[in-house]
Amino acid sequence: MVGRGAGGDQSIDIALGSSAGTALLEVPVQDISSFLQDTQALVPRGTESGLIDWDAELAHLLPHG
Numbered sequence: 001m002v003g004r005g006a007g008g009d010q011s012i013d014i015a016l017g018s019s020a021g022t023a024l025l026e027v028p029v030q031d032i033s034s035f036l037q038d039t040q041a042l043v044p045r046g047t048e049s050g051l052i053d054w055d056a057e058l059a060h061l062l063p064h065g
Contacts, residue, residue, distance in 0.1 A: 010029040
């Protein structure tokens with residue numbers, strides 16, 4: 001949800017949950033925008049799958065033996 005933070009700037013509420021509990025984060029929209037721009041500069045849209053070694057990732061997830 002987008003709203004106004006304590007300083008009057010726009011912010012986004014992010015809820016993270018697990019079996020241990022829930023955390024609610026309020027993050028300035030500008031910080032999220034900057035993060036996403038930096039991320040896209042490092043990994044351009046559509047190139048993600050070429051940067052992941054899927055066999056290695058699956059080996060970490062699957063039981064050994």
